[in-house]
Amino acid sequence: MNIFESIFIALDAVRVQKLRSALTLLSVGIGVFAIIASTSIMGTLQQAVNGQLADLGENSLLIQRTPTIQFGTNWSKMRRRKNITYDQAKQFRERMTTTKLITISNTSPGYTIKAGQESTNPTVSLIGIDDLYFTINVTSISDGRPIVESEVLLSQNVAIIGQDIVNTVFAGVSSVGRTITIRNQEFTVVGVLEAKGGVIGESQDNRVLIPITVFNKYYTSPWDASVDISVKAESKFQLESTQDEAIGIMRSLRGVKPWDENNFELDRNDALTGQFSGFSTALLAVAWISGLGALFAAGIGIMNMMLVSVRERTREIGVRKALGARKAWIVRQFLIESITLCQLGGLTGMVGGVTSSWALTAVMRSIAMPNLVFVMPWGTVIFSITICTVIGLVFGLYPAWRAANLDPIEALRYE
Amino acid sequence: MAQNIIEIANLVKRYEMGNEEVFALRDVTLRLGKNEYVAIMGPSGSGKSTLMNMLGCLDTPTSGTYMFNGENVSEMNDNDLASIRNREIGFVFQTFNLLPRASALQNVELPLVYAGLNSQQRGLRAIEALTKVGLADRMDHRPNELSGGQRQRVAIARALVTAPSIILADEPTGNLDTKTGQDIMQLFGDIWRGGNTVILVTHEEEVARHAHRIIRLRDGLIESDELNTNATAV
Numbered sequence: 001m002n003i004f005e006s007i008f009i010a011l012d013a014v015r016v017q018k019l020r021s022a023l024t025l026l027s028v029g030i031g032v033f034a035i036i037a038s039t040s041i042m043g044t045l046q047q048a049v050n051g052q053l054a055d056l057g058e059n060s061l062l063i064q065r066t067p068t069i070q071f072g073t074n075w076s077k078m079r080r081r082k083n084i085t086y087d088q089a090k091q092f093r094e095r096m097t098t099t100k101l102i103t104i105s106n107t108s109p110g111y112t113i114k115a116g117q118e119s120t121n122p123t124v125s126l127i128g129i130d131d132l133y134f135t136i137n138v139t140s141i142s143d144g145r146p147i148v149e150s151e152v153l154l155s156q157n158v159a160i161i162g163q164d165i166v167n168t169v170f171a172g173v174s175s176v177g178r179t180i181t182i183r184n185q186e187f188t189v190v191g192v193l194e195a196k197g198g199v200i201g202e203s204q205d206n207r208v209l210i211p212i213t214v215f216n217k218y219y220t221s222p223w224d225a226s227v228d229i230s231v232k233a234e235s236k237f238q239l240e241s242t243q244d245e246a247i248g249i250m251r252s253l254r255g256v257k258p259w260d261e262n263n264f265e266l267d268r269n270d271a272l273t274g275q276f277s278g279f280s281t282a283l284l285a286v287a288w289i290s291g292l293g294a295l296f297a298a299g300i301g302i303m304n305m306m307l308v309s310v311r312e313r314t315r316e317i318g319v320r321k322a323l324g325a326r327k328a329w330i331v332r333q334f335l336i337e338s339i340t341l342c343q344l345g346g347l348t349g350m351v352g353g354v355t356s357s358w359a360l361t362a363v364m365r366s367i368a369m370p371n372l373v374f375v376m377p378w379g380t381v382i383f384s385i386t387i388c389t390v391i392g393l394v395f396g397l398y399p400a401w402r403a404a405n406l407d408p409i410e411a412l413r414y415e
Numbered sequence: 416m417a418q419n420i421i422e423i424a425n426l427v428k429r430y431e432m433g434n435e436e437v438f439a440l441r442d443v444t445l446r447l448g449k450n451e452y453v454a455i456m457g458p459s460g461s462g463k464s465t466l467m468n469m470l471g472c473l474d475t476p477t478s479g480t481y482m483f484n485g486e487n488v489s490e491m492n493d494n495d496l497a498s499i500r501n502r503e504i505g506f507v508f509q510t511f512n513l514l515p516r517a518s519a520l521q522n523v524e525l526p527l528v529y530a531g532l533n534s535q536q537r538g539l540r541a542i543e544a545l546t547k548v549g550l551a552d553r554m555d556h557r558p559n560e561l562s563g564g565q566r567q568r569v570a571i572a573r574a575l576v577t578a579p580s581i582i583l584a585d586e587p588t589g590n591l592d593t594k595t596g597q598d599i600m601q602l603f604g605d606i607w608r609g610g611n612t613v614i615l616v617t618h619e620e621e622v623a624r625h626a627h628r629i630i631r632l633r634d635g636l637i638e639s640d641e642l643n644t645n646a647t648a649v
Binding site: 005008012315316318319321323326328409412 | 525
């Protein structure tokens with residue numbers, strides 16, 4: 001009863017002192033919001049970078065309609081860019097001379113994979129690939145075989161699945177030769193990807209690879225019909241010439257006038273990930289420092305609120321002591337109250353942070369980054385709950401100590 | 416007198432007020448037995464309140480000894496005092512001192528919470544105590560939904576619920592009208608007849624005459640300590 005009683009009293013204090021509580025809880029909320037929102041958005045972007053670029057091997061280029069990660073870019077300009085169609089990509093492959101190591105792929109997030117009674121969450125990335133995918137990317141197969149050229153040409157329903165999917169729908173046992181269903185289409189599993197692991201919510205194993213021709217038939221929509229082209233130079237020394245040739249051919253295929261800038265994106269793995277990680281570290285640092293600052297200010301606010309509460313309830317404390325409450329009881333009661341207050345603010349910030357980063361992800365996806373998948377920042381949510389508890393404890397301690405050490409005689413006499 | 420609950424010897428309480436020393440109690444020696452009905456009287460400044468705080472184990476003396484059921488209260492720390500208050504003393508205050516946000520039942524349960532009883536035992540004993548004071552039908556009401564007399568009854572139930580050795584009432588009728596005050600004094604009479612030890616602290620002769628023994632204080636000393644042969648509590 002007592003812990004609930006204390007929580008109830010804390011909520012009651014919020015109700016009685018609406019404005020004062022709202023301001024105090026707002027600052028807790030802002031702190032948590034800053035931390036959660038920034039971490040969540042960065043996690044989402046990071047996953048997109050990892051998913052697309054980390055696979056790209058050495059001496060490789062990635063050609064896309066728009067960059068994977070955009071910041072400081074003109075989104076409306078990006079949106080006006082025409083898709084890189086599968087036919088365009090095939091012509092590009094035909095015309096390249098410096099290298100023939102070219103693979104065409106496309107990704108679409110948010111699929112549910114079913115097998116018998118089992119099904120995954122609707123978070124699986126579906127990737128359309130061709131037979132050179134495994135030659136150029138650093139991904140490899142742990143069981144079964146890759147997708148072969150004839151399967152791409154004949155649009156056959158075969159699939160290579162990630163370890164997460166094996167675990168979810170096939171209970172972790174060998175699944176080569178079995179059947180999965182993706183949006184009413186049945187696929188025969190021919191291979192399993194080597195597990196890459198990853199932290200919660202950022203798994204690299206939560207994907208299914210199918211022939212790009214099949215992908216184009218069933219799983220493209222106008223906003224993600226644009227394919228990606230990965231090009232591997234024959235050696236480190238040919239990377240520059242391969243890049244020059246690739247740019248030239250793409251410009252001519254897409255009809256770019258000599259005086260216009262490229263209407264596609266060409267990136268090297270190393271450059272982009274480096275750029276992104278610098279940016280994300282800076283942004284995270286700013287968000288966390290300001291978030292923790294807000295939380296510290298909130299702590300002071302909580303302490304003030306608790307001190308007022310102790311003063312207003314001096315007589316009640318006197319009564320409790322007269323009835324036999326030990327110091328530890330009084331301390332406990334006030335600490336539970338201050339932690340409850342903190343959690344209340346933290347919860348608000350958490351809901352706000354998660355919701356707004358989810359919404360922002362959705363907006364960015366629809367505008368310019370079709371491969372973004374929202375990553376729920378569980379680690380940060382747990383961190384926020386923990387830090388709210390810590391703040392409630394630290395800043396509630398002095399008021400609680402004051403309350404516990406009140407002289408019962410004085411407290412009973414207090415008007 | 417069968418058995419002494421309280422034995423006070425040469426009790427002194429001195430306060431420092433700036434550079435001046437003020438003696439609230441100079442030298443008080445007192446014995447209280449089981450099932451006594453005592454009134455402690457005196458004008459303000461007589462040391463009456465200080466003695467009450469001592470008897471209630473809310474404060475410790477500067478010198479002298481205070482034995483409560485054989486335990487030396489004068490040398491206890493805060494937590495031991497809290498524990499003995501919880502077990503041995505039922506307080507009834509002039510201003511009732513109920514928790515405003517809690518129901519009558521929750522108020523009565525509070526001392527049992529600090530005694531460490533589980534909620535089922537607490538509920539049973541609190542209902543029993545409320546029934547004793549005639550408020551079984553009001554136990555879900557909050558203090559602001561009760562009359563003054565009913566509030567004081569809740570407070571008395573709270574004092575009784577731990578089955579303490581003494582009931583210590585500080586001006587229990589001070590905030591009540593005459594009729595309600597008489598009812599409350601009637602209730603104290605019933606409680607005393609039920610085998611409890613009752614100590615009233617009051618400045619009203621009208622209230623004190625219910626007790627069987629009247630102790631008068633003046634200037635920190637016991638002025639008189641006599642039996643009240645025509646007590647009205649019988």
